[in-house]
Amino acid sequence: MDTRERMLHAAADMLARGGRDAVSTRAVSAAAGVTAPTLYRLFGDKEGLLHALANYGFQQYLAEKQTAMTDDPVADLRSTWHVHVNFGLSHPAIYALMFGSTPSREGDRAGREALAMLRDIISRIAAHGRLRVSVDEATQLFYATGVGVTLMLIATPPADRDLDLATTALDHLLRATTTDAEPAARVPGVALRAVALREALRHDDQNDNTLTTNEQALLADWLDRLAAGNPTSSA
Structure with a gap:
């Protein structure tokens, strides 16, 4: 050492x-x-030490969160959610430094990296046609709720903690953002296809040679509005 x-x-x-x-x-x-x-x-200085300490904690976080991905992105989202919550309860002080201080200097990297990891999984859900909202909206919802629930559980005395709360919050989010809990006939097909296509185009390098910058922006706006169920412009 x-x-x-x-x-x-x-x-x-x-x-x-x-x-x-x-x-x-x-x-x-x-x-x-x-x-x-x-x-x-x-x-x-001390702030530099805390910044390095947050990054040090993030390495531990990554080691615990690097679980094997499966062919089911919703199942992967469930497993990484619980890894996240369990990390916070196992390392409350370092978790609070990493996530409770955002957007402070020491919390920035942890927040950005965790958000990127979460977004990757949600992008896969969208690519499978199982996401009911935009990737950005779902990412923000899951991130904010996951961090908020974990910090609340940390702040609650262990004897008073309701550990089922994290699972309940996750179930509510999955029902609100994915199609898994909805009968197929009730799922708005156009909106789902718009979300999937929006995400596919985001990662399609060949699209850069097909559409101009203005065309890409216009198509993205149309797809976002279709995904939100609002095909008419508010302008």
């Missing part, structure tokens, strides 16, 4: 035991057996 990693281990231990306020440059330096100038050289 090199000096930098030793200091991050010490800071993570202090964060877990006493929260953000317990992490001081003097205490971390002493616990890691280095001088204060070493910490300043490696991290700049």
Whole structure:
């Protein structure tokens, strides 16, 4: 373990035991057996240390969240949702630093990367024709709800926690955003196809040589309105 990693281990231990306020440059330096100038050289200041600590926690988060993907993106969304919540409950202090401080400096990377991972799964749901709203809307809904539920559970004393809340919230979101809980006859086919086509075009490199920039923007606007069930312009 090199000096930098030793200091991050010490800071993570202090964060877990006493929260953000317990992490001081003097205490971390002493616990890691280095001088204060070493910490300043490696991290700049306390905010730089917290930023590095959030990234350090994110590596742990990635290691736990990298579950094998299946052919069912909705099932993958369920499994990664529970991995996310369980990570927060297992590492409450580092989770709060990573997600509870957004959009602060230390929370930025964790938030961006987690959002990108979530969006990839939801894009697959759209490509399968099983998403009832736009990819962007679904991503924001799942991200905001997942982080909010996890932070609320962390803030609740363990004896009072309703661990079924996370599953209940997930079920509500899936019913609102996917077709899995709806009879096929009730699913608006045009809207679903618009969502799927919008996402397919987003990742189609050949489309760049077929449509002009203005045509791509116009088509994207039409597909977004069809996906939302609003084919008429509000202008």
